[in-house]
């Protein structure tokens with residue numbers, strides 16, 4: 001049997017299967033057995049992100065109060081979880097990856113190359129690496145844009161990015177109004193602001209211009 005062509009293919013096939021199992025399952029398990037998986041509550045304990053959540057509560061006070069109440073850590077954890085679930089349900093991962101690869105100078109465009117420990121948390125179950133990049137990689141999206149930018153962009157991407165093929169998501173808003181993100185809308189924005197918020201490259205919250213000041217007339 002071992003000398004026949006089918007025998008060689010069988011042994012070779014089983015061998016590669018075993019190798020894949022070792023490298024894709026056993027090695028990661030052994031590498032991370034001492035690194036506990038972070039809970040959503042632990043992820044919410046992040047000053048960069050708390051700042052963004054507070055900013056949302058000031059920008060959209062009515063909707064924020066209605067769906068999340070106060071901008072505290074417990075409610076932030078809830079928003080993160082809902083945002084993650086919407087990301088999965090809407091299939092954002094069909095068009096966006098969450099993995100900066102160590103090739104093609106990707107780090108020049110997006111920042112630090114992804115490391116495997118970044119995925120050791122609840123919000124990466126299931127992993128959101130994605131397989132296609134119709135749109136940009138999102139793993140360093142947090143802090144790149146303001147919350148209001150995201151609110152308008154999810155409502156109608158092509159209004160900010162002409163000819164964008166990204167779909168509109170009007171059901172993330174009350175009364176079909178881009179300045180009234182609903183529970184899922186606020187959650188979606190919180191989730192994209194979370195992406196990369198654990199890295200040093202995240203724009204520091206101290207550097208932000210307070211929202212009240214941003215809203216002032218620039219000519220005043």
Ligand code: HEC
Pocket residue numbers: 086087090091092093094095096134135136138141144145157158161164165166167169188192
């Ligand atoms: C059909 C493919 C497609 C789908 C589905 C899609 N996007 Fe996009 N997305 C794009 C493209 C292309 C761009 C770049 C053009 C633009 O800004 O609209 C983009 C841009 C973005 C940006 C801005 C990135 C930046 O800083 O320039 C964010 C954030 C984003 N998408 C999040 C999402 C989320 C969250 C979802 C799911 C609710 C989603 N996208 C669904 C294609 C898609």
